Amino acid sequence: MRRVQTRPPSFPEVDRDALLSIEPGKRWQVLCGDFGHWRLGVYSPPESSAEQCEELEKHDCPELFLLLSGKVSLVLAEKAGTRVLALEPNKPVLVTSPHSGFCPEGAHTGAALVIERDSFDT
Known part of the structure; x- marks a missing residue:
């Protein structure tokens, strides 16, 4: 296990x-933040299925995911097993479980906004 x-x-x-730029084709791109409090990024995974995660x-600490474009699904490991949660527009999800994600329509075809703390351990 990596830490x-x-x-x-x-x-x-x-x-x-000022407007911030998002580079297409990147899995994870941190855009900005508030020192010692939070940071905001865009998540656009290259995987296209849960099996590839x-x-x-x-x-x-928790992370908040909000679908920006396309389709992004999260793979969540819970006590009952692993499940897939498809993100929906305008419906944020607070994630505390072990997780990964994929774009079911192909690599980097979806993007989610992610808000997390500025300091954490993984």
Whole structure:
């Protein structure tokens, strides 16, 4: 099992009150944050099925996912087993379980906004 520590500052400096750029074709891109509090990123996995999700991650704090475009599904490991949760527009999900994700229509065809703490252990 891999362990990763994320500590502030864990996000890039950006111009305030300006549009931010999102690079297509990246699994995870941290866009901005508030030092010592939160950071925001875009998640667009290359996997296209649950079977391709070989590694699940679990933070020591919740993460909020909100579908931005296309289709993104999360693979969640729970006591009863593994389940797939398809994200829906305008319906955020607070995730605390070990998880990964995939774009069922092909690599990077969907994107989700993710808000998480600026400091956490995975």
